[in-house]
Amino acid sequence: MSVVSVSHIAKRFGKVRAVDDVSFSVEGGEIFGMLGPNGAGKTTSIRIMLDIFKPDRGRVEIFGGPMTEEKKERIGYMPEERGLYQDAPLERVLRYLAALKGLRGAEASRRLKDYMERFDLYAYRRKKVKELSKGMQQKAQIIATIAHHPDLLIVDEPFSGLDPVNTQMVKDLLDELRRGGTAIIMSTHMMHQAEALCDRILLIDHGKVMLYGTLEDIRRPYMGNTLLVRTPVELPALPGVSATRMKNGTWRLTLEGGATPQSVLESLVAERIPVEHF
Structure with a gap:
């Protein structure tokens, strides 16, 4: 049984089609990357999964069935827009958020102390959240998201505001949770982050x-220095790429000057080029 099963979901906001026939599944013990530029539909898809938005059509199953209040306690969600109470001391905020997920008493004290020490925040536990740096607040948000040991963890741009040392700390934590059996969905617009961490990815745009697939499956057709890309629009100049137009909207891309399939894909996503085949 998949931890998350999403089947043909769609969602409109007025004339904007935010999500259009999206399907995927997420298993326990994997990091699943949702990749795409800002506005691609990643966050809307996540909010549909969490029952914040209702889809116009399609179906979502969490832990084998519809979302319930009990299932929500088994989920940790860190949105891109952070939500810590700014005027309260850090430890009090973390205790409050842990209690909302059913984590209280001595066990809450132990886990929060362990995580604050791990992320170098224990010395700042009595500081108001607004007195902490952006990176510290980001680490605090991560603690609030994982302290109750969720079975499903959803993190939206988890490395935002972190320096390289703290980025590695969070990567190590996510890998540790994966090895412990947690299903992790990581939303990002950075290909190298997905490549470094994810077992499978979903690239979404417009x-x-x-x-959609494993990194190995996605990379396999790219071995060598030539790619075929099909798109309905004119390709712009891409760094390290010589492009030749073929027929039916297909382009042959020859990689030069250190360009890789991953860097080409990043460039296409950054330029918001609609890709029908890659």
């Missing part, structure tokens, strides 16, 4: 699925 609400549509562009790529």
Whole structure:
């Protein structure tokens, strides 16, 4: 049984088609990357999964069935827009958020102390949240998200505001949780982050699925220095790429000057090029 199963979901806001026929599944013990530029439909898809938005059509199953209040306690969600109470001391905020997920008493004290020490925040536990740096607040948000040991963890741009040392700390934590059996969904617009951490990825743009599968499956057709890309629009100049137009909207891309399939994909996503085949 998949931890998350999403089948053909769609969502409109007025004339904007935010999500268009998106399907995927997430298993326990894997990091699943949702990749795409800002506005691609990643966050809307996550909010549909969490029952914050209702889809116009399609179906979502969490832990084998519809979302319930009990299931929500088994989920940790860190949105891109952070939500810590700024005027309260850090430890009090973390205790309050842990209690909302059913974590209280001595066990809450032990876990929060362990995590604050791990992320070098224990000395700042009595500081008001607004007195902490952006990176510290980011680490505090991560603690609040994982302290109750969720079975499903969803993190939206988890490395925002972190320096390289703290970025590695969070990567190590996510890998540790994966090895412990947690299903992790990581939303990011950075290909190298997905490449470094994820077992499978979903590339989404303009609400549509562009790529879906394991990194090995996605890379396999790219071995060598030539790629075929099909797109309905004119390709712009891409760094390290010589492009030749073929027929039916297909382009042959020859990689030069250190360009890689991953860097080409990043460039296409950054330029918001609709890709029908890659």
